Amino acid sequence: MATYAELAEDCGIALPAMLRQLIEAGHTSYGDDIRAWQADWKGRTLAAQPVLSCMDDLEWIDAAQARETAEEWLNPGYQHGRRFLPFAESGAGDAYCLTPTASGGLGVALVGHDSDDSRVEWASFDAFVYDALVRSASDPSHLIEDGLTPAEAAACVKANVQILKGYLPQAMQAELDRLLDEIETQASPARVGQDAANAALALLPAVEEAPFAVVPRWECGEA
Known part of the structure; x- marks a missing residue:
């Protein structure tokens, strides 16, 4: 194999x-x-x-x-x-x-x-995964189009962050934790704001x- x-x-x-x-x-x-x-x-x-x-x-x-x-x-x-x-x-x-x-x-x-x-x-590869998580947290509309409710879409993002963040550098982990906290405080639809997402994406190397x-x-x- x-x-x-x-x-x-x-x-x-x-x-x-x-x-x-x-x-x-x-x-x-x-x-x-x-x-x-x-x-x-x-x-x-x-x-x-x-x-x-x-x-x-x-x-x-x-x-x-x-x-x-x-x-x-x-x-x-x-x-x-x-x-x-x-x-x-x-x-x-x-x-x-x-x-x-x-x-x-x-x-x-x-x-x-x-x-x-x-x-x-x-x-x-770290940057690729981090970017995908941040963008999904800021715009999970494709998950909703696939049949998930807004709450389920937020739960999907959180599940992915919880599994993947431990593999990422500390600075990225801290930003993802901050985004998770923001999702928890948001009313429906549960997603992070664009300003918060842009701040997180600023960590990515050019x-x-x-x-x-x-x-x-x-x-x-x-x-």
Whole structure:
């Protein structure tokens, strides 16, 4: 059975500690039977199973799926020598990937399956997770559109924060605790204000990366 550790070694990209720990703890898994998850999608979403269930349009992929994406699309042979390690995707098949930055770091990019270019949007995996939590706390409307009540949407955000914050740096943990306190004090709809969200997002390091060219997936031999 393929593992992310093996894939990371093959891609030449070290797994960030947080992602490795989440995978090992089963926090990115939909379970052994996806049909069981689908049958109880609301309960699993409210319980943050898997984590980032509060994020709009993100589906975790397992190591086998990630390897297929890396080999058939996001590999250096197709992508002008650029290395990627996919870990999730959107419903449309766009890939969330780890990719090296010009400064020697490891950022996160959302690579469109039919786009001609992309860019590193988050300076690290930690930054990606923190950004997703803050934005979900400030705007959980997509959860409500999916069928959750405003109270349930707030509960979903809080469940995700409670699981994920311990993996993040102390400064990010403190900001998330502050946002949770604000959610508790808000009347319906329970969400943090934009000023509070902007203050929390100010913690994120700037990403000063030029866009990079992408060969669309359909041009790499996969429909």
